[in-house]
Amino acid sequence: MSSLFVLDCAYIYQPETNTHRCPAGEQLIWRYTTVENGLTLSRYWSSNCGACALKAICTPSKQRRITRWEHEAVIDAMQRRLDEMPDAMRVRRSIVEHVFGTIKHWMGRDDFLTRRRPKVATEMSLHVLAYNLKRAVAVLGTSALTAAIRG
DSSP: OHHHHHHHHOOEETTTTTTOOOOTTTTTEEEEEEETTTEEEEEOOOOTGGOOHHHHHHOSSSSSSEETTTHHHHHHHHHHHHHHHHHHHHHHHHHHHHHHHHHHHHHSSOOSSSSHHHHHHHHHHHHHHHHHHHHHHHHOHHHHHHHHOOO
């Protein structure tokens, strides 16, 4: 692991001030926002990098510039949830894979009958609807489900 990677992890975003804090304690302030490849990105940097003791291991450039995607908070929240529950994917797999395995078994084959994404999405939606109805009948019973549908 390079020291540059360690420093990348040490740049902490501070949403209340819309700045990043570097390992040396400096604030990298928002400079501008741009759109690249359809992504809205904000750029941050500090003007004090030239006098910083960590500059040699931080960046060869005049300043260390940080780029932040407008929806990066969603990724940060997801990462926090994964850090709190590292076996989340294992749990998801045990819950969801059974459903997809059952639907695949009902289909009787590995392939969809239709072609192209919109048609395959419709076919899959019908399979999921059938699965959900069958589960509702199994859990609630036919009389309770019929009463719930009639409202």
